[in-house]
Amino acid sequence: MKFPVIFLLLISLAGCGTDKSPSEQNKTAGNTPAPVQIAFLADIHLHDFFAAAKDLDASELPLIADTPISGDSSQGAQTPVLMRSMQAQLNSTRLFNENYFVFRAALDEIAAKGIKLVALPGDFSDDGQPANVRALADILSEYTGKYGMRFFAITGNHDPVRPFSRAGGKKDFLHCSGKEVAVMSPDHPDCLNKSAWQCSNALREWGYADIMESLKSQGFSPSSQDVLYETPFGTADVSKRGWRWCDTGSGSEESNTGEKSNPNEENGESCIFMPDASYLVEPVEGLWLLAIDANVYTPKGKVSSLEFNGSGNAGYNALVDYKPELIDWIAGVVKRAEEQNKRLIAFSHFPMADFYDNTRKQLAELFGDNGMQLKRMPSAPTTQILSDLGLRLHMAGHMHLYDIAQPEDTGGLVNVQVPSLAAYQPGYSVVTLNNDGSAQVDTIIQQQVARFDTLFPVYAKEWQYRKQAGLINWDNTILDAPDYLRFTDAHLKEVVRQRYVGREWPKPLATFIQSQTVGDALEMLVCGNVRRVTDEGLLTMPAITLANDYYRIRNAGQFADLGGREVVYERLSDASLHCELPEAAPVQSQQVRHFVELLSDVAVSRDVTSITVKGV
Structure with missing residues (x-):
């Protein structure tokens, strides 16, 4: 299969904008330049349960005592919502519902810091549904109006789920009784055969065209405020931004000649137009933000x-093969940034480098090549290709975790995995461009979120319904969480119990972790030395504590709160404490030992909370 494309010359779409003055953020009293700051909010996965409910029969929807938008009381005290079940979100790497509240909390905090530039590295919506994309646009426009903030979005694998619009919906929305119900778009099979509870066009899964049109003011089209705006295709016209992919033949065609998805026959080839949302923008004098559409369907x-x-498992491993012209364009952007003395920051949804602190081999041996989402890991050759382009700082999302890939591991590129607001630990990153030519990357944990527990009464009904119906149920102590940070910790623990250990881990290891103690697990590595490592209090704790702590560290690095247990895990790296397992040791014992070694390794290499990147 071949995908012939001809690369077009770049065209500046805002050349007349070079006489614009820098933003106020870049000036202080006396016209002394102040460091420019850019906030990065990844994997928001916004589901606006108010907006999604608007076109439905609300008679059997849950009601909550809230209003959709702060200060707007027009909806009254009891508002219908279309929300996902707690059972569903406790089997996902992210929350589905509370995102609405934490997103606003983060924006409020960013506004209070005086940061005017905000980038969204993909998955800004739940699944690219009209209700959620429009809600996102409305919220961002609100903050632009109030605070003068500007937003720059790029696509992720959830927006769009597929390149062209299609049927959508979910089967785990909550009925007012607490049961799960299906609400789908009218063109979905469950609506066509009338098995869905309700149907709504607001739940279709939009493709590129609709998403980019709805968010044209959030980076997908040029603004009069831009000093520069360009795309790889020499045009900002959404219908002409993309690649020509063909099944057969060797004819060369322009990369942006197609304006629709329908296949067409040209010179004996069957071809389609594959959209690409990439762009380069200079929002203030001297700063280039390179938004890379790394989706490959x-x-x-x-x-x-x-x-x-x-595109979830494709990432840059696929991009280097399917979008070589995009790589060429990026190389050209880097070269021009150097020639013109521009500060260049790249961002996209997918990681450009290892995000598991060089434990890939251990993970593959223990969990298999496809375990632990290793398919999403860029290969070393892929990272080298990207680093050789000359990029120095890339802000990514997708993995719902915080990580920094240092330049010594990548050939010069620094890849920062921005944490998701919808997972442990929730946060966002801020890049400060220092006057010495360096960039400071700080990550801020979102600890307090007003109204995060608004939906708890509905969840309580769901728990009661599941209990009475004899269904698999979740640990309802999550509803005792006193703040959003501890709510995400409780979410992670339930995902570990139900999904990771419960379904995805190798059976011998999972069985041990579910039934034994921490002391039993440590014995597999240090044998009789366990009491030299820690005290009885930890040794008698359930072994699943180790699994919880592994995921806490993996997701949050030095931000992870382990109650001091990280010191014990670091101590386990002392080889003088280790013992040898018998050659005929059971598979379970070997797996437990390997897991304890893995836990110790990630504890030792926990990611720092900030980094200074030179040459940005």
Whole structure:
């Protein structure tokens, strides 16, 4: 299969904008330049449960004592909501509902810091649904109006889920009784056969065209405020931004000649137009933000079938093969940034480097090549290709964790995994461009979120319903969480119990972790030395504590709150304490030992909370 494309010359779309003055953020009293700051909010996954409910029969929807927008009381005291079940979000790497509250809390905090530039590295919506994309646009416009903030979004694998609009919906929304119900778009099979509880066009899964049109003021189109705006295609016209992918033949066609998804026959080739949302913007004098659309929707068979895989596991490993012209464009941007003395920051949804602190081999040996989402890991050659482009700082999302890939591990590139607001530990990153040519990257944990517990009474009904119906149930102590930070910790623990250990870990290891103690696990590595490592209090704790702590460290680095246990895990790296397992040791014992070693390694290499990057 071949995807011929001809790369077009770059065209500046805002050349007349060079006489604009820098933003107020870049000036202090006396016209002394102040460091420019850019906030990065990744994986917001906004689901606006108010907006999603608007077109539905609300008679059997849950009601909450709240209003959709702060200060707007027009909805009254009891507002219907279309929200996902707690059971659903406790089997996901992210929350679905509370995102609405934490997103606003983060924006309020960023506004209070006086930061005017905000980038969104993909997955800004739940699944690109009209209700959620429009809600996002409204919220961002609100903060632009109030605080003069500007937003720059780039696409993720959830927005769009597929390159072209399609049927959507979920089967785990909550009925007022607490049961799960299906609400789908009218073109979904469950609506066509009338098995869905309700149907709404607000839950379709939009493709590129609709998403980019709805968010054109949030980076997908040029603004009069921009000093510079350009795309790889020499145009800002959404219908002409993309690549020509063909099934067969060797003819060369322009990369942006197609304006629709329908396959067409040209010179014996069956071809389609694959959209690409990438752009370069100079929002203030001297700063270049490079928004890379790293989505790659690989075809299921022939491209002319218009059936594509999701982009979640593709990332840059696929991009270097499917979008070589995009790589060429990035290289050109880097070169011009150097020539013109611009400060260049790249951002996209997908990681450009290792995000597991060089434990990939251990993870593959213990969990398999496809375990622990290792398919999403960029290969070393891929990272080298990206580093060789000359990029020095890339802000990414996708993995719902915080990580920093240092330049010594990547060939010069620093890849920062911005944490999700919807997972442990929730946060965002801020890049400060210092006057000495360096960039300071700080990550801020979102500890307090007003109204985060608004939906708890509805969840309580769900728990009661599941209990009475004899369904698999969740630990309702999560509803005792006193703040949002501890709510995300409780969420993580339930995901570990139900999904990771419960379904994804190798059975021998999972069985041990579910039934034994921490002391039993440590014995597999240090044998009779366990009391030289820690005290009885930790040794008698359930072994699943180790699993919880592994994911806490993996997700949050030095931000993880382990109650001091990290010191014990670091101590386990002392080889003089280790013992040898018998050659005939059971598989379970070997797996437990390997896991304890893994836990110790990630504890020792926990990511720092900030980094200074030179040459940005």
